[in-house]
Amino acid sequence: MRWTLKSEINPQITSKLAQELGVENTIAKLLVNRGIETFEQAKDFFRPNLNNLHNPYLMKDMDCAVSRIEKAISEGENILIYGDYDVDGTTSVSLVSSYLKTIHPNVATYIPDRYAEGYGISFQGIDYAEDNGITLIIALDCGIKAIDQVNYAKEKGIDFIICDHHRPGDKIPNAVAVLDPKQEDCEYPYKELCGCGVGFKLVQALASNQGKTIDDLVEYLDLVATAIAADIVPITGENRILAYFGLQVINQNPRTGIKAMIQQVKKEEFTITDVVFIIAPRINAAGRIKHGNYAVELLTEMDFDTAVKFASEIEKNNTDRKELDKTITNEALQQITDNSEEQTFSTVVYAENWHKGVIGIVASRLIETYYRPTLVFTKSGDKLAASARSVKGFDVYNALEQCSEFIEQFGGHKYAAGLTLEPSNYENFKAKFEEVVKNTLPEELRTPEISIDSEINLDEVTPKFFRILKQLEPFGPQNMKPIFMSGGLRDNGYGKKVGADETHLKLNIFQGSDQKTYNAIGFSMGEKHQITANGNSFKAVFNIDENHWNGYTSLQLLLKDIEEE
Incomplete structure (x- = not known):
């Protein structure tokens, strides 16, 4: 994972906005980084109004x-x-x-x-x-x-x-x-x-x-x-x-x-x-x-x-879809392993019996394992049809345009597209797509990025702070759930791997000389337990979330990644 800390766009605007809104600088920085720089813009953001829809x-x-x-x-x-x-x-x-x-x-x-x-x-x-x-x-x-x-x-x-x-x-x-x-x-x-x-x-x-x-x-x-x-x-x-x-x-x-x-x-x-x-x-x-x-x-x-x-x-359809998705993903992963010498910058896989309805989901799954622009093809009538998915920052639609000599039809967005081609063009298309990605995908985009909104001290994580964060909802592209980074962290000795197969990591962490501990959970991070063991100092990136357990609600850190210090 690449950790990228967003730079503070304008400290003067941040300080002024924090003062006008009566919030911490961290909250004001989140807003300014989302293009909200004035009291009026903040008001419209925190209090959406149907009358502000365009004519x-x-x-x-x-x-x-x-x-x-x-x-x-x-x-x-x-x-x-x-x-x-x-x-x-x-x-x-x-x-x-x-x-x-x-x-x-x-x-x-x-x-x-x-x-x-x-x-x-x-x-x-x-x-x-x-x-x-x-x-x-x-x-x-x-x-x-x-x-x-x-x-x-x-x-x-x-x-x-x-x-x-x-x-x-x-x-x-x-x-x-x-x-x-x-x-x-x-x-x-x-x-x-x-x-x-x-x-x-x-x-x-x-x-x-x-x-x-x-x-x-x-x-x-x-x-x-x-x-x-x-x-x-x-x-x-x-x-x-x-x-x-x-x-x-x-x-x-x-x-x-x-x-x-x-x-x-x-x-x-x-x-x-x-x-x-x-x-x-x-x-x-x-x-x-x-x-x-x-x-x-x-x-x-x-x-x-x-x-x-x-x-x-429809619930039954969804259950069937999950089974198909799992089976095809496993077959596609095996195909990538078998053909590992052919492709190193992109993933293009094909089997004529794969269900056309789930190839888009499978493409997204493959990116979780092999982080690169991905196309999954199947047979559709006498043509081949594919779903394309991309990695952050890479325009797969533009990449497909550069391969259009081998494509019959395509459409979509920057991160997701669909296309059809003649079976005889498959190998040529595959080679061309690999070449285009190789020449246009910058080195830094080949590693998953964690975009960090702000570095904070854990003592800022209070119920009031969380209540304001909640008001940033609904989250989504260009208004993602805020990700924070903190350093000088230690586990209090009760950290452990959890889950049926010990794939998750549960910690009780504190920062510096402050003995107050914070619950933290890292899903699929069990293998990183050693980083936090034996009183080692580490840094972490995380969301702040609520944990509901036995009728009791508490704040917890939802870990995205941890690294040794």
């Missing part, structure tokens, strides 16, 4: 999108809500279809089959629309590169409205409206919305034309928060506001489908992390193992007993 009509083509939908409603047209099969796509479809059904009866939904149709807008989906007399398709979380598909639909008299958040290509589809804040000529102030976020802005614009306010749309924010969490978008600006209030809905009054899932896991309060690791995988499992329609049915179901049945089915 949806600032987004390019929003007026065209709304007028086309209003025309469809007034003329009784059939509308199809089309979205991808992942969490962002299925929540988007659930949100927009739920809202439109409150004002228009002729609304259908469509999720492409991951295996038969693949990612994005399919010709099969357009044929379905034609067969069912649909004249308007609203595509969510996909479509920004669907040039041919939109033209195909136009020939059949079907209009498209595209709501996407992926990076556009050189050409924009010839749709009635294209809502994507990442378009170069779109002046929308916030560029990091997820697909469901763009869908919500469309609903916000439609609702405002009907005299509704943002308060009338709060019930949809559980879906938006789930998509924000699952799609790993920055939790800044509008995303922070939407996630903050969406979490309140999840915890206080969630829609029936989410309530049914929560009931199964029996957890009282959900954080963004819980949404990422508990709710999102279950929604995703439907599209991975069966069909994304299951997720939309669950998320739009009004009857609780029916939702519980859907949730049980």
Whole structure:
């Protein structure tokens, strides 16, 4: 692990902000490093307000999108809500279809089959629309590169409205409206919305034309928060506001489908992390193992007993997904070991029988063992399909662009992408990708980094300090849970390896001459016990967390890494 201590951007601004807010310098430094430098900015950050959401009509083509939908409603047209099969796509479809059904009866939904149709807008989906007399398709979380598909639909008299958040290509589809804040000529102030976020802005614009306010749309924010969490978008600006209030809905009054899932896991309060690791995988499992329609049915179901049945089915899908994930990860790790001479800067693995629904998860798992940009391929029809995942700081989307001569189709983000290619191009692609990564991945990015917010003394770790840290939530990209570093630490002699196979490390540590001890736990750090044994002095990086045990709550340090001093 590389330990990187963030530099203090401006000590004068930090001191002034600490004084104005009445907080310790450490808290002020956390805020300044997150771009919050004034009292007003801090107020907006600590007290998110729905009225601070941007006017949806600032987004390019929003007026065209709304007028086309209003025309469809007034003329009784059939509308199809089309979205991808992942969490962002299925929540988007659930949100927009739920809202439109409150004002228009002729609304259908469509999720492409991951295996038969693949990612994005399919010709099969357009044929379905034609067969069912649909004249308007609203595509969510996909479509920004669907040039041919939109033209195909136009020939059949079907209009498209595209709501996407992926990076556009050189050409924009010839749709009635294209809502994507990442378009170069779109002046929308916030560029990091997820697909469901763009869908919500469309609903916000439609609702405002009907005299509704943002308060009338709060019930949809559980879906938006789930998509924000699952799609790993920055939790800044509008995303922070939407996630903050969406979490309140999840915890206080969630829609029936989410309530049914929560009931199964029996957890009282959900954080963004819980949404990422508990709710999102279950929604995703439907599209991975069966069909994304299951997720939309669950998320739009009004009857609780029916939702519980859907949730049980999805729970089974999730269990199956975990088994597949484990099996394929082990096979892929063995393949890397067998081919260790071929690749040293990237990981590219392939087996034709691997389940397409879990290769993205497997790619992330492989990075945990071999920290390098990773692609996992499987057979998909007569093509090969892959999921790509990257390491911190490396743009895998750009790397794939440099290999485009061997790729049939690709799309995605800096850290996650998908692609298809002809089987005959696999070896050439693999060699080219290795070469690109070798030439463009800086040495320092080849080791996992722990980015440390601040060095602190342990006596700063107080209940009051922790209460303020909690107010930085919800955490996520660009507002990660703060990581601290402390040195001059010793264990009081009660430190030990814990867990069934002694893989974890539990310590009672103190600093310097201060005899007050602090509980610390390091998961999967049992092998580092020797560093802390025999009164050795060490330094540690950690989060501050709460430990709930037998009805008693105490602060504890959640260790990320330790080193000898």
